[in-house]
Amino acid sequence: MGKTLVEKIFDAHRVEQPYPDTHVLKLDRVFCHEITTPIAITDLMARGKDRVFDPSKIKAVIDHVTPAKDSKTAEQGKILRDWARRHEIKDFFDIGRNGVCHAIFPEKGFVRPGYTIIMGDSHTCTHGAFGAFAAGVGTTDLEVGILKGVCAFKSPKTIKFNLKGSLQPGVYAKDLILFIIKELTVNGATNMAIEFTGPVVDEMSMESRMTLCNMAIEAGGTVGICYPDMTTVEYLWEYIKDEFGSKEEALKNYSKWVSDADASYEKIYEYDISKLEPMVTFGYKPDQVKSVNEMTGTKIDQIYIGSCTNGRIEDLRIAAGILKGKMISDNVRAIVSPATPAIYTMALKEGLIEIFQSAGFCVTNPTCGACLGMSNGVLASGEACASTTNRNFNGRMGKGGVVHLMSPATAAASAITGTIVNSQLYKG
Amino acid sequence: MKNFNGKVLFLDRSDINTDEIIPAKYLTEITKEALKPYLLEDLSLKGFDNKEDIKDKVVVVTRENFGCGSSREHAPWALEVNGINVVIAESFARIFRQNMFNCGMMAIELPKEKIDNLFNNYSGSITNIEVDIEKAKLFVTSSEQSEVIDFELGGFDKVLVQEGGWVNYADNRY
Known part of the structure; x- marks a missing residue:
């Protein structure tokens, strides 16, 4: 054996x-x-x-x-x-x-x-x-x-x-x-x-x-x-x-x-995953997952791109690719946290930071930050966050808040629309 | 060894996560005692009052996958400083379960039908559970009824409870 x-x-x-x-x-x-x-x-x-x-x-x-x-x-x-x-x-x-x-x-x-x-x-x-x-x-x-x-x-x-x-x-x-x-x-x-x-x-x-x-x-x-x-x-x-x-x-x-x-x-x-669609969570458990298309139109208040799940250079490139030349919705606020200083430097050199800032994102220093509502980006009760993080537990990002887990692409696209949306809507 | 004999707190829900047991905002505390007022503060469970319901309790009885999520040992500590040294559930998340035994506390798994029976027969009354580690038996008592339930206790888990946790055990051995 x-x-x-x-x-x-x-x-x-x-x-x-x-x-x-x-x-x-x-x-x-x-x-x-x-x-x-x-x-x-x-x-x-x-x-x-x-x-x-x-x-x-x-x-x-x-x-x-x-x-x-x-x-x-x-x-x-x-x-x-x-x-x-x-x-x-x-x-x-x-x-x-x-x-x-x-x-x-x-x-x-x-x-x-x-x-x-x-x-x-x-x-x-x-x-x-x-x-x-x-x-x-x-x-x-x-x-x-x-x-x-x-x-x-x-x-x-x-x-x-x-x-x-x-x-x-x-x-x-x-x-x-x-x-x-x-x-x-x-x-x-x-x-x-x-x-x-x-x-x-x-x-x-x-x-x-x-x-x-x-x-x-x-x-x-x-x-x-x-x-x-x-x-x-x-x-x-x-x-x-x-x-x-x-x-x-x-x-x-x-x-x-x-x-x-x-x-x-x-x-x-x-699994043959060729037909897999973009996915997003609802509710308070990470296995409560639907396709983005099923959740399209869900209102959000904050977008968070970062964390140990999706704060790496590839993630920032994908998100910036969607945000380039666009503005986030007036109805949302958005935060991006490059996960390390090296990623931050790369993002600066590649012009990604400028894209995020021009789109209306707040760019923070590398930190776990909003992911667990410990230091920044805390939600108010009743608010929803489109987040590239890993946990949507009740209260995770702030008491009474809801976290929808998704990819950086979906998060970036949802920032523009102000509601959950398939990133293919903004494909270059 | 810790106290494994006392009143039961029934939490009738699955997947109670460590954020619910002790919210992340309290992880800035650097003593275990400081966690005491915040145990189960964010628990999503109808009718539950974390100020009243955990008073004088020693044993928690709950459903599946208790302690899922973060690795924070603050979760067992928050239980411990409130006098709760035993959690009985259908299943546990791995890290939480290990953290319990590492602290010399007990995470006891019972089959679904036994958990169902505990909820059905005892959750409405004041109930006491005494854990007998040597015999691996639970003595369950309320004013109306009582019973004895067998459970499984692995060799490693048992020695951690007897020696007061993993630091003591490992320090003597490695």
Whole structure:
């Protein structure tokens, strides 16, 4: 019997299996941000164990509330900052150099095929796009990760999506993952990895694969995972060129991080997605999904383009392509948050920022920002937001508000119209 | 070990997410105790009053996929500082479930028909549940009736509860 990619990663990292269904794994990366890490740090200090297992494997960023909005968030930033300095954690990204964790850490080359990664953030599943096992954990798992470099997981089960056909114009990875979550429901993949394979994924950029894997958690999945290929190697090349003689050599090395043909899956889904339409959520659960055409005309008050799901350069290019030469509706306000400083710089150089500003968008610094209503872009009661983020929970962006999840293309088009609309209406 | 014996709060809904258990705006708190007044503040459940209904409760009984969404351990902490150390549900989101045991608290899964019976037979009256970890049994009592329900407790989950959580366990072992 062959093995799945996740089983292979477990085999390569297992420290012990204290119970039949419990695997303690050695960690290659522990990622930290200022919301879930400070309590781990203060608890370690209180226990007299203010240590880190390996400062080179720990990466930290302030991203959820930046700039700090009040004394409490300033204190959270300070705890993380002081800790990073104290333990010589070199890769700590403070304001000015910070970005949304699941965008900046891959961008810096910290994620590699076959790695084990944890972070105190549920969207850590994003990094599976590189063929890594990356799982969101709570503060206690994070604390043990920081101290000991290990984390415990149940035996991995995998469901596989074999995605065939091709995405139609105006249909993107976001539409595909919303469709998949609708099929799986919000707990259809609980305790499972979701493997995304097939020609559709092969054709996707790393940005699109990250969008796909980012929302695995919305179906309950532990990680969304793709096989590494030349696209992965190209994305990482700047950071791995000293390690490998050529891109082909890197690809050959990474090619061990795929599932065997006779691996055992919980379930295999086969879809031809050629007829998939742009999708959008209604209600308060990410599996409440309809086609944009069914939701056309739904009134919105705010548009938000950004987040670990859709704040990358590809997303900004797509949105700006629709907004070029147009103005947003007088009935809405719109915010765009480039996910990292590098993305912001690229967007400036490419003229995208000017397009957003001319269209009437507010451009913020890189931050998680409006996605979880913690620092900016909070909705008033009764308001609706067209958002490229990942959660539409009740109150997520502000008490009494409604969030409609959608692609950057649909969000940009909806900004112009002031109501939910298919982006094909504005195709260049 | 924590207290696993006391009054039950029935939450008759599936997919109660961590934003409902503790809204993101309170994640700026850096002590667990500070979360106490905000537990279940945004819960969307008809007739529920988070100021009155959680008083003196130790056990939550609910439906499917409890604790879905964010990884925030603030969700179990908000329960813990209110004295609630046990959640019994049809199923849990993975991270929430692990966070509970990592804190030495209990996330107990029961089959749908047993959850249905608890709601049907007990949710209208003041009910007490005592968890016996050694025997893996729940002793359910109200003024009208009582029963004993078996549950499954994995070896790793049990040792986390007995040792007071994952930090203690891991620190002794790795």
